[in-house]
Amino acid sequence: MGRGRVQLKRIENKISRQVTFSKRRAGLLKKAKEISVLCDADVALIVFSPKGKLFEFATDSSMDRILERYERHTYAQQELLPTNSELEVNWCLEYPKLRNRIEVLQRNISHYMGDALDALSLRELQYLEQQIDTGLKRIRSRKNLLFQESISNLQKRERELEQQNNMLAKKVVRENEKELTERVQLEQQNRLALTSSPFILPPPPAPITLPLTIGNSFRASDPAMEEAGIPERPNINALLPPWMLRHLNE
Numbered sequence: 001m002g003r004g005r006v007q008l009k010r011i012e013n014k015i016s017r018q019v020t021f022s023k024r025r026a027g028l029l030k031k032a033k034e035i036s037v038l039c040d041a042d043v044a045l046i047v048f049s050p051k052g053k054l055f056e057f058a059t060d061s062s063m064d065r066i067l068e069r070y071e072r073h074t075y076a077q078q079e080l081l082p083t084n085s086e087l088e089v090n091w092c093l094e095y096p097k098l099r100n101r102i103e104v105l106q107r108n109i110s111h112y113m114g115d116a117l118d119a120l121s122l123r124e125l126q127y128l129e130q131q132i133d134t135g136l137k138r139i140r141s142r143k144n145l146l147f148q149e150s151i152s153n154l155q156k157r158e159r160e161l162e163q164q165n166n167m168l169a170k171k172v173v174r175e176n177e178k179e180l181t182e183r184v185q186l187e188q189q190n191r192l193a194l195t196s197s198p199f200i201l202p203p204p205p206a207p208i209t210l211p212l213t214i215g216n217s218f219r220a221s222d223p224a225m226e227e228a229g230i231p232e233r234p235n236i237n238a239l240l241p242p243w244m245l246r247h248l249n250e
Contacts, residue, residue: 021049029057042066 011017025047036043036059044066045057058066110116111128120128 017050025049025055029055032057042069044070 011020028047029045032043032045035041041059043057043059044063047055049055056063107116111120112132117125
């Protein structure tokens with residue numbers, strides 16, 4: 001079972017307090033020695049027992065040197081840190097300077113805007129004009145640089161769009177060629193199937209035009225009937241009796 005956490009308060013029992021001091025002192029000296037060896041640090045440790053006995057530890061450099069170094073460092077820090085009175089004096093001196101600086105800046109801004117120019121002399125106006133010209137040159141230079149960057153980006157975008165357009169055009173051409181090839185192959189297959197099939201219908205016969213009848217009888221001889229192979233029919237007038245012919249004529 002591990003040891004519980006020790007409550008940090010004064011040990012009332014004198015014997016226990018002395019035993020604890022001896023143990024913790026030995027551990028503290030050991031840790032100081034370890035950190036001086038591992039980290040190559042100058043360590044000085046001073047411990048007084050409850051009875052006033054001194055225990056100390058110092059690295060290779062003596063205790064006096066480490067203490068002198070500590071005093072110099074502390075004194076230098078105190079020299080750097082100003083007191084409250086010095087801070088107040090510094091702020092009182094800085095306030096008028098900062099106020100005058102703000103007024104000068106505001107006046108320069110109004111001059112750059114073209115206001116309050118009556119109080120300026122010829123030399124001051126020339127100096128102001130030179131400053132404005134210098135500022136305009138810098139502004140134009142920056143503007144031209146931004147224009148060039150924008151044009152470069154637009155040209156780059158144009159090239160990318162042209163490449164995409166060319167790729168799409170090539171893709172469309174390939175698809176059209178593929179579709180045309182498939183159509184030609186399908187037509188060839190259909191033609192081959194029609195030519196190789198044994199069941200082929202004969203062509204439809206030519207229409208036969210019959211001769212017109214005049215007076216309820218066919219013509220004596222018609223070339224169209226001869227070409228069609230239709231035999232001539234006998235004259236109906238020669239076969240009917242005379243009284244029937246009179247009746248038909250009426």
